[in-house]
Amino acid sequence: MATKKTKQPAELGKVQFRGEALRLVPAGYYDTGRPALSLIDGDGAPYARLTVNLPDAPDLPEGNYYVKTWSENAEVARAVLASGLMLDTGQRVPTGFVEAAVWNLSLTAGEPS
Secondary structure, eight states: OOOOOOOOOOOOEEEEETTEEEEEEEEEOTTTOOEEEEEEOTTSOEEEEOBOOOTTSOOOOTTEEEEOOSGGGHHHHHHHHHHTSEEEEEEEEEETTEEEEEEEEOTTTTSOO
């Protein structure tokens, strides 16, 4: 019996974090249909969701994302920003007791090097 291959999402780039190469891939939120970004480890398993779903916040232009830069995401978010794959726009959106950052996917993300 042949095994079915799972299609891997398109890779936007790689991020080095704690000695591991994580793939930055597009994803989505089921309830709002908004785009999201996830980090996938070398085995193809989800490592972290970089973005945060803010259903009451305004829609962002294409290529812009609400990024969770606090709590368990703080270190990995810094690694993504340092990789150059994303740019911090400086915009912040309040969500509870914290603020989500608005980041833009770098124009070179996903292009072959």
